[in-house]
Amino acid sequence: MNRKGGQPQADCVEIFADGACSGNPGVGGYGVILKSGGKEKELSGCDPMTTNNRMELTAVIKALESLKKPCKVKMVTDSNYVVQGITLWISNWVKNNWRNSQKKPVINRDLWERLLSLSNKHEIEWKWIKGHDGYPENERCDKIAKSEIKRCKLKRV
Numbered sequence: 001m002n003r004k005g006g007q008p009q010a011d012c013v014e015i016f017a018d019g020a021c022s023g024n025p026g027v028g029g030y031g032v033i034l035k036s037g038g039k040e041k042e043l044s045g046c047d048p049m050t051t052n053n054r055m056e057l058t059a060v061i062k063a064l065e066s067l068k069k070p071c072k073v074k075m076v077t078d079s080n081y082v083v084q085g086i087t088l089w090i091s092n093w094v095k096n097n098w099r100n101s102q103k104k105p106v107i108n109r110d111l112w113e114r115l116l117s118l119s120n121k122h123e124i125e126w127k128w129i130k131g132h133d134g135y136p137e138n139e140r141c142d143k144i145a146k147s148e149i150k151r152c153k154l155k156r157v
Contacts, residue, residue, distance in 0.1 A: 011036060012072045015063045018131075018141035019055025019079070022149045028052065029152060030059035031144025033137050034066065041066075044144045046152030055145065056082050057111040064118040073124045078131030078138055087126050090116060 013036040021028040028050035032043040043062050047055065056079035064073070077083060090112060093099070098106045106112060129135050131142070 011069065012074075013067065014074045014076070015060070016076045016135075016137035016141050017056075017059035017063050018077065018138060018145050019052060019057070019059045020142060020145035020149060021050060021052040021055055022153070025049055025051050027149050027152050027156075028055040028058075029145040029148025030055045030062065031141035031148065032059050032063045032066075033141055033144075034063060036071075042144060044148045046148040048152055048156060053079075053081050054108055054111060057108060057115060059141070059145070061111060061114050061118060064115070064122065067122065071122050073122045074127060075124055076127045076129055076135075076137070078129055078135075080128055083126045083128040085112065086115060086119060 013034055015035075016033040017030070018032075019028060019030040027046065027048055029046040030044060034041045034043070043066060045058070045062065047058070050058075056077065060075060060077060060082055063075070067073075089100075092101070093106045093109075093112070094116070096103075098109050100106050129138060131138060
C-alpha cells in the first residue's frame with residue numbers, strides 16, 4: 001500500500017521502442033527494450049506489408065501489452081508521430097469522432113484506439129528523443145527492428 005492507504009504503488013518500467021520499414025509501405029519490424037528492477041527484456045516482431053508509422057505504434061502497443069499489471073512507465077521513442085499523437089492530437093480525434101483537423105478519418109485509427117485503451121491502464125511519461133543521436137537503447141531497438149525486417153523477408157522467400 002502507498003502512504004495514503006490507497007492502491008499499491010505501481011511498479012516502474014522504462015521502455016524504449018522503435019519501428020522501421022523497408023519501403024513505406026513495405027516490410028516492417030519493431031524492437032522494444034523493457035527495463036525494471038535491474039532486469040531487462042526485449043520484444044520484437046515484423047509485418048510483411050505495413051508502414052513506418054504503424055510499426056512505431058505497434059512497438060509501443062506491444063510493450064504496454066506485455067505489462068501484467070498497472071505500472072509507472074517512462075516510454076522513450078524517436079517517433080514524434082507517436083508522442084504528439086498520444087499527448088496532443090488524440091483527445092481532439094476522439095472528440096471529433098476520429099476525424100483529424102482536416103475532417104478526414106484518422107489514419108491508423110485501429111492502433112490509436114488500442115494505444116489509448118492501454119494508456120489508460122498505466123501512468124505514462126512520454127519522452128521523445130532524436131533518433132540515431134547516440135542513445136544506446138534507441139540504437140539497439142533500431143537494430144532489433146531492422147533484424148526483424150530481414151527475418152520477415154527471409155520467411156517470404
